[in-house]
Amino acid sequence: MGETTEQWRAAIGRWSGGRPGKYMIMENFAGRKRDNDSFRWFSCFLLASLLVIGCVELNPGPNGVEDNPATTYQDGALPKYIKRPGSVGIEGELYGIRLASFLFARGLNKTEEFHLASNVDDAGAFDDVVFKYRLKGQDICKTCFIQLKHRKTKKVEKPILRSNLLHLSGDFSLFKYFESYCEIKRNVSENSILKMYGSFVDFEFIIYTNASLKGGIEVRNDKNLVSILSSGPNDGKYVTFDKKSGKDVFDFFKELLNYYNFLVQMAAYTDEEIKQEIENKISNFTNGDIKKKLEKLISEPSSDDLGKLIKELEKCDFSLYEEFLQKVKIFQCQANESSFVELIKKELQEACHTSPSGTNSIYENLKQVLENWWKEEGEVDRLSEGSRLWQNIKQLWIEKIKELSKIDVQGSIEFGIRFTEQHMQPLSEALQRSKLLKVITKKKLWHFIQIENISGSQFFSSRKFIIY
Structure with missing residues (x-):
């Protein structure tokens, strides 16, 4: 009978490439009745390859979204959090949604684990976005409390003056943010929502804007692990303060x-x-x-x-002001609403290993999901790789692939081809890494087939397949 259709189920997820193999073995090639059998066999092999390349793992997934595990992060299920109503205008809201989408995609691509919340009720002036993550290869978690300060396109060229930081009120008043800093530190040991973000020593406090700060001194300190937030052209740098360069602020x-x-x-x-x-x-x-x-x-x-x-x-x-000035960071000259779009797609493509058309499809679904999630109030789910919202997006993509490939997959089943599970991971790695792939079957094909520069596929345009 070969493989059933259900066994072609896939779960879109995160892939890591390995060393490409020199050859792959496929078992149970059955039937060589006509001269075109070899071409038919190859078309089935090509289909399987496309499934692997197009963000598909070969292990069968659950039967439905309802069976997916609850959102998890380290110690178990993530509790919901209380989201307050947003207080910005339409353009500011759109900017928040785009940043959240960007951080979600970057979390998929560059972190071991993460979760994301917005309009957090217990975060004071740093409530717009809260992003907790652990970078790949790192043992330290960071939680960034982010306040967004979006400027309209016509005003973005007008810089933020250094003096704006030294007012008792206003969008960039450091005093206002210091008040929230003190409140968070005072409550972190007792507030259940703040406690789940980890230790206060791993908290970072971010003012994030698409405008520029006149007179700021940019630095980059990778030990702080916050460059992941950067969406601007300044290579992850941010403005911070010390007693020498920020004497006016300390005074x-x-x-x-x-x-x-x-x-x-x-x-x-x-x-x-x-x-x-x-x-x-x-x-x-x-x-x-x-x-x-x-x-x-x-x-x-x-x-x-x-x-x-x-x-x-x-x-x-x-007594905490020096500590605050060492922790607060201003990310200036960051992406605006329109430039975020391509950045989000880039992160999704790298995270999911999709084609450009596949990335566009995932992006459109993510965009709609994030817009709805941003507008929710009351008890709301955090977003993570394991969250229900992302599982739904993956399921939609799986169903799309299954629908497009239904006829050809059934054809491969009838033809008697079986891809053994032990060889699918090496095949996946080789397809993603190798420019030359050699496939050896246990039974010889009548024809030597070489495909090069197949039109319509960026992946295949740079690879050769030799099957014998």
Whole structure:
């Protein structure tokens, strides 16, 4: 009977090439009745080769998506997380979806394992995307809490000024991100959602933008393992701060600490005492935002307003500001919405070893799935290689291959060809790596067949098949 149709089931997944074999052996070639039998045999062999090349493993998969295992990550099933509603406009939302798609595809391609969440309720200002991963060949997991700052196409050429970092509010206010940093560190040991992201020492805090930062000093430190996030032309570099190159930033946080202590010192003062104290000490402050707030208290002294200013700062543990500045990273000049598309396809093609047309099909399915997932609220699944959403995409691709190959596969079954399981992996590796493949059967074919430069296939255009 040969192989059944069900035994041609496949599971799209991740493949790793090995050393190409010099020859492959196929068993049970049956029937040589006509001169064209050898060509028919070869067409069946070619079909099997295409199945291997087109992202297909030969081990039968489960009968349906419902039988797939639950999403896993290291210790077991991934619990759902609480997703809050998004707070950005349509263009910002699209940018978030594209980044999530890019990180998902890159996770498939470059990591041993990963999972992805968006609009995480417990991540403060770093809630847009949370990406946990372990790179191939590495024993360290990283969790990147990412805040997206998308700029519209017409504004993207206008750089972010260094001074924007030193405001008490605004899209690029480091103070705002410091507040979230302190909150996450304070809660990580007790918050069940944050705890599953691992140890705080392995957390990274990212401001991610398609705009450029004027006056920033770019560095790349591969020990931090965060270059995987890069989608721009700057080779994985990012802006970070140290006491030498970021003296203005460190001075800003020192002044914030002095400002906070000054406000707390006046907490028991009368309104008149508050006014006099500020008039005496305001010259000690240089930051424009701080001076404006103090000047307002001089003109309208009020212990209630003083209390509000203290409340703005009391969530921050200023003993942590140096630690924060070492962890926060600004990824500038990253991809915009349109350029993300080709980057995503590139990662998918490398991860899945698909043809360009196959990659386009997978991309369109992934795009729709990510758009729906991004809009979900409440309890939501994390995305990973084992997640149900990705399994559904793979299943659609499997069904498409099965439908296209149904007739030819049945023909190979009737012809009596059997590909032994022990030889399919070497065949797969050789097809992916070799430019010359030699196939030796246990029974001789009547004809020597050589195929070279088959049109319509990038894979076969650079390979020769010799079958005898």
